Amino acid sequence: MISLLLRRTVSLFVTLLVVSALIFLVMGLLPGDPASIMLGTSASPDTLAALRSELGLDQSLPVRYLSWLGSALQGDLGRSYTYSVPVAGLIADRLAVTLPLALMAILMSVAIAVPLGVQAARHHNRPIDVAISLFSYVGIAVPAFWIGLLLILTFATTLGWLPASGFPGWGAGLGAALKTLALPAVALAIPQAAVLTRVTRSAVLENINEDFVRTARAKGLGETTAIWRHALPAALVPVLTMLGLQFTFLVAGAVLVENVFNLPGLGRLAFQSLSQRDIIVMQNVVLFFAAIVIIMNFIVDLAYLVVDPRLRAAEQ
Structure with missing residues (x-):
């Protein structure tokens, strides 16, 4: 090992x-x-x-x-041509917005997708499965920035429950910062949840009638317990793969959503540095995005070994 x-x-x-x-x-x-x-x-x-x-x-x-x-x-990423500040500090400041946003979105995505995917697999080809599949198709088809605009019109403009844009900073308090990130996190989470629901459904369906699940049922476990305790863990490899891809997308690919909600995140910094031709910022931000993708793939590979003993045995 x-x-x-x-x-x-x-x-x-x-x-x-x-x-x-x-x-x-x-x-x-x-x-x-x-x-x-x-x-x-x-x-x-x-x-x-x-x-x-x-x-x-x-x-x-x-x-x-x-x-x-x-x-x-040595930790020195150079100095921005445009902002005249160290690039490392600039990235750190923007990461303080993008990383919590991505974590909120991925947690929402998992909380929505895994239960829906399991229920769709359990009620395969029944009305519940059809309804969940419809949600998946709509969620995949609708862009995140358009969902963001709808959320702004509904919860910010019409109801006035949440702020429409901007970020007050973490110094303004945890509650104020999280309220600002709530709508963009939902806008990012819904399309990702739609994709993850499809992946979870397919993975659980592949395992739901395997011998080890039937054995669990024969030993007296209820259908719900057999699926959650045996079928779902066996289906985690493709789910983990998708989670790794989704997290990297949420960190590196949220440019449009950050612009819709006027959030000072990494995606918006990448867009600004490109338009301003600030090469030193561009190359460091792109390298940071690439590093996130590579490191997340590394973490997902290690997670495979944890959840699937067969892969550990094959690597020996």
């Missing part, structure tokens, strides 16, 4: 290194000159040259990459 963990950890770091090189290469080849964008078209050549030198843009791409990587390993 220890050797397996070591192999997976080495693979994790190698993947991160390769991805960082690819991201830096792509960002370095983007058209346009950040110095010209920052100073404007009327800047003199001497001023442009001085700024390029200050930003390190006059160095070769490999030298800039090694310098950036060395600084990143």
Whole structure:
């Protein structure tokens, strides 16, 4: 088991290194000159040259990459061209919004999807299954930002129960911050819950008539207990896979929802840095997103080994 963990950890770091090189290469080849964008078209050549030198843009791409990587390993991600603040602090501030939002959305998604998926599998081809399947189809088809707009119109504009946009900061109190994140979390959770419901339903259906579930019923366990205690744990591998994918999407792909609700999160920072041609912020945010995807896949792989002893035996 220890050797397996070591192999997976080495693979994790190698993947991160390769991805960082690819991201830096792509960002370095983007058209346009950040110095010209920052100073404007009327800047003199001497001023442009001085700024390029200050930003390190006059160095070769490999030298800039090694310098950036060395600084990143020491926790220094550089300084934003646009905001004139350290990028590490900028990402940390935005992560304080995006991470709680993603966690709230994923918890809501699981709380909705797993019971619905189990019930749909238990009542296969019955009216309950049809109704839950209809919810899944609608949830998958409707974009999260459109759900967000409907939530704003209903619960913020019409009923006035929750704020429509903005984020007061965690210093304003836990309740105020969570009230602000409630509507965007629901907007993100509903489409993810729809997908996860389908996955849970299919996975439980594959196991609900297996020998070990029938044996549990024969020993006197009720149908509900047999499904939740035996069929569902055996169906967790595809569910965990989808959860890993969903969490990375919720952290990295919530750009539209963060813009709809005017939230200062990582997705909005990525959009702003792209429009402002702030390369140092762009490449660090993209690398951060990629690292989240890679690390979540690593965690999901380890979770497989916990929930499925057959995979542990195969890895020995």
